[in-house]
Amino acid sequence: MTKKQDPATDPDALPPEEAKLLDDDAPTQPSPYTTEDES
Amino acid sequence: MSTLPAAPRTRAEQFQFLRDAHDGPNVWHGQCLRLTHEAPGIPAGVPTALAAAIMVPQADRVHQVHNFRRGMSLFYDDPADDNPFAHVGTVAGWFTKQPTGNLHDVALWSSDILRDGGVDLVRADLITTAWGDPYLYASRSLNGYALPGYHQDTTKPLTIGQNLDAAIDAVRRALRFHRAKGHPLRAAALAADLAELKQTRAKYPNP
Numbered sequence: 423m424t425k426k427q428d429p430a431t432d433p434d435a436l437p438p439e440e441a442k443l444l445d446d447d448a449p450t451q452p453s454p455y456t457t458e459d460e461s
Numbered sequence: 462m463s464t465l466p467a468a469p470r471t472r473a474e475q476f477q478f479l480r481d482a483h484d485g486p487n488v489w490h491g492q493c494l495r496l497t498h499e500a501p502g503i504p505a506g507v508p509t510a511l512a513a514a515i516m517v518p519q520a521d522r523v524h525q526v527h528n529f530r531r532g533m534s535l536f537y538d539d540p541a542d543d544n545p546f547a548h549v550g551t552v553a554g555w556f557t558k559q560p561t562g563n564l565h566d567v568a569l570w571s572s573d574i575l576r577d578g579g580v581d582l583v584r585a586d587l588i589t590t591a592w593g594d595p596y597l598y599a600s601r602s603l604n605g606y607a608l609p610g611y612h613q614d615t616t617k618p619l620t621i622g623q624n625l626d627a628a629i630d631a632v633r634r635a636l637r638f639h640r641a642k643g644h645p646l647r648a649a650a651l652a653a654d655l656a657e658l659k660q661t662r663a664k665y666p667n668p
Contacts, residue, residue, distance in 0.1 A: 435531075435554055435555070435558075436553055436554035436555060436556060436568050437554075439480070440476070440480070440553055440568065440582055441568070443483065443581070444556070444583065445575070446584070448575045448581070449575070450575060450587065450592075451573055451576065451577050453573065453591070453594075454573050455510070455546040455592070455594075456542070456546075
C-alpha cells in the first residue's frame with residue numbers, strides 16, 4: 423500500500439495562487455531575444 | 462542533485478520573487494537571465510542565456526520533459542537561427558497531477574512572452590509556438606550555483622589525506638596548464654608547491 427501524497431506538500435505541484443495566473447488566451451509578444459533584419 | 466554551492470535563497474523566496482515581478486512594473490525586457498538568476502539570489506555570471514546554458518554541468522542537465530521539476534531553469538534556443546541570446550525561464554511545476562512528458566503541461570515563469578518586459582506564468586510550450594525556439598534542457602543549477610532544492614550537501618569534512626590529495630590534483634593540473642601555455646615562472650612556482658605537498662602527504666597514512 424503506497425502512502426498518498428499530500429498535494430500541499432508535493433514539491434512539484436503548482437500552488438493554486440500560481441495556477442490561477444495562467445491565461446491561455448493572452449496575446450504573445452514578439453521575442454526580444456531574436457535579431458531582426460530591419461534593412 | 463547538484464554538487465555546486467547552494468543558491469542564497471529558498472525555493473519559497475525564489476517563487477515569491479517571481480510572483481512579485483508578475484505584480485510589478487514591466488521592467489524585464491530582454492532580461493530573462495537576470496530574472497531567472499535574481500529570483501533565487503544567484504549572482505550574475507555570464508552575459509546571455511545561451512552562455513548560461515552552455516556552462517551548466519552535464520550532471521545538472523535534465524533532458525526529459527517528464528523529469529522537469531519546480532524550481533529548475535529551462536533553456537530555449539534554435540541553433541539553426543541567428544539569435545545569439547537564447548531564452549531562459551523558471552519551471553513552476555505541472556498543471557497536471559502527475560508529470561506527463563508533454564511540455565504543454567509544464568508551467569513556466571517567463572519574461573516578455575505575454576507582456577513586453579512583464580513576467581507571467583505560461584505553458585512551457587508557448588515559447589516554442591510563439592517564438593520558434595525549442596527547449597534545450599532544464600537545469601538544476603545556474604551560474605555555478607545549485608538552484609533551491611537541488612543542492613546536494615557535500616560538506617562532509619575531508620580527512621587530511623583527502624584534502625592533500627585534492628590539493629595535489631589541482632596543483633598538478635594547473636602545472637600542466639601553465640607548462641603548456643609557456644609560463645615558466647608560474648610553472649616553477651607550482652612545481653615547488655607540488656613537491657612540498659607530496660612531501661607532506663607522505664607523512665600521513667591513507668586515506
